[in-house]
Amino acid sequence: MACPIKHHVEARDASHLYRKLKKTKLYCVRINHPEWQGLERKRVRTNVASLSLSKIFFAAGKKVVSVADVFNDGNHRQMTTDSDSSPGRKLWEHTADFNDEDTTKWVPQGITSTADALDAGTYEAINGWIDTYRHALLVYPHASDNFREVPVHAGGIMWYGNTLWVLDTYNGIRVFDLTNIWQVGSGDDVGKVFSGVYSAAGYKYVIPQIRWYKWSSSFKFRHSYMALDRTTTPDSLIVGEYQTSTSDPIRLVRYELDYTTRRLKTDSSGVSKAVWAYCVNIERMQGAVSANGKFYLLRSNGASKGDLWVWVPGAAAKKNAGFYPRSPEDLSYDKRNGRRLYTVTEAEGVRYIINSPVNSVSF
Template sequence: MRLPFHSVAIGIALVTFVTALDPANCNTAEKSRTGSDFKLTEQADNQYLAPLAKIFSDAGKVVKVADVFNDANHKLSTNSQGWKVWPTNFNDQGTEKWTPQGITSTADALDAGTYEGKDGWLVSWYQKTPLKSVRITFVDRSNDEYRHVMLVRPNAKDDFTTVPIHAGGIMWYGNTLWVVDTDNGIRVFDMTNIWQVDTDGEGVGKMSGGGYSAATYKYVIPQIRWYKWTSPFRFRHSFMALDRTTTPDSLIVGEYTNGSEPTPPPIRFVRYELDYTTRKLKTDSNKVAKAVWAYCVNIDNMQGAVSADAKFYISTSNGKTKDGDMYGWAPGKGAYNNKGFLPRGPEDVSYDKRGGGWVYSVTEHPGYRYIWKTKASSVKFS
């Protein structure tokens, strides 16, 4: 959006000078920003993916999404509030090693709501030590059984390595899985190339004695491409979500800050258009994707947000001891705070249009880890 800067009369003509609002500054009364200032540049597909995929294909070690769901080895329970609870016997509930962050579902993957006959969630977890990496959990909603899978990046024609990012938000779109990379943009992974590896190795990649390992995980999903942040100002890719209610489909990316910085950084949402035929961002001839909408939100502690039917569902955290809040917001109106609406430690948010609309989230704190869901209609708006 452009606002009048000043006007000067020259003879009988009126010349109006306008200036675009700074996309890196949200300390203005007007909160809209010019979407095209927010740029992601599509990088070339990973050159090592094809030769690596051939190795696994020749060995008969390429599996389908449904195969992973059907090979579950752990199970969630359900509490009295209907939330799905990570188990304590395997200790996904209390582990300090892994932290859940992002959530997406088969309702994101395909408009029909199922994928290869499966109805399920994917949840991202990040690990800081001993090996900074990301795993994805495939949860079968028909029986609450699940299995963890590791994300990897091909780094040679016959090898792969870990993906050392925070994975604060994820989006399943067709045969691709999208994961935010905080300061660098978005990474995309190939759901048609899920590889089965040896499970007895602690390392990640090609083993000296032959074969491949992934820190004892049975399956890996390789990175296929990267959308690199190329605007001259910083933007924190903290979380993301798919919006299937726009034409074309679109992607929302948002920023987190806890409000403790001496100079508060901007907090913004941006929207990019998607091409469902290629499962890529819409780009120009230079492979640059420019946002079609941007807005200063200025809500501290945002952990996730999803838009559907021109409404935003925004999760915010209140520390480790208090329940989280959910803001209901429609652009141009005030945001309504549904206080204590979420369990403590809410993170990413996803939307499922089936059954009148559902909102999903996942919580992160040990001892309070759930997959949470609610009817979209239960969220209040101003």
């Protein structure tokens, strides 16, 4: 089955283009109008409250720890299972005392790796493909001496250098500081308990937000998934939308990154505009990643296995039916080691981290 993703429509503005789409039912569209490219940087500097809180943690004898410290302090263990189609897939811990496979307290959504972080496969001398893990809490420093949890769906994530990027569905992208992870005390509350004492609902570590690229256009864009592309010059970021029907546009956009600052490139007014955008009529897309001019598009199918669509702009997309187990979410690409695709599945009881060779994909 193929989807033609190659049509082009001209329009005088974004609303006119949308009306033309609705009228013609043509949704595989190249979008060039700047109104469709309005991801604005709300905070352009390091969060002052984050810096103040770091000083408090240092001064009070609390710990500011590294990523390696958290890796080495894993308190849960994954199992490795094999299948003919996906050897080496990993399952979350499932024991009598702790069950990440079936819990409803959290649902796997995004995936990123040390290959994204530094294009090296290791970070602070730690290999990211390990069997132990620990949950950490994302927090927003809202005062010079306090923080609160970040209530987002986190449909997509990206590790880029010393930063962790997390999608906020209709509000843009939040960025968190991996050089400034705080170890807190035990307790059910999130934030300051009293002077010098902090807790995080049972989590041992919290990661503070330092930046927010906030969506600023008049129309909505659903930030559902994202992935890093290290094969472009400069590095770039793909963000896409999940929709259950093609009656609404399903868009992919690309933003350029500055690897020296680990930020989006912006214009003189501080606005980051997409350098490329497409409207793709593949419903239920849960992830997309590009590499070497090719796109890998992931679709969920309810209780059935997920599909992997592949596409080269200017040609028709091809479906690899049932390529993944049910409920796949998000994609990440590793150009090392013969090139790999990583994904994570969300359905209770079948929550995997999957490592697939790119040469197993049919174009």
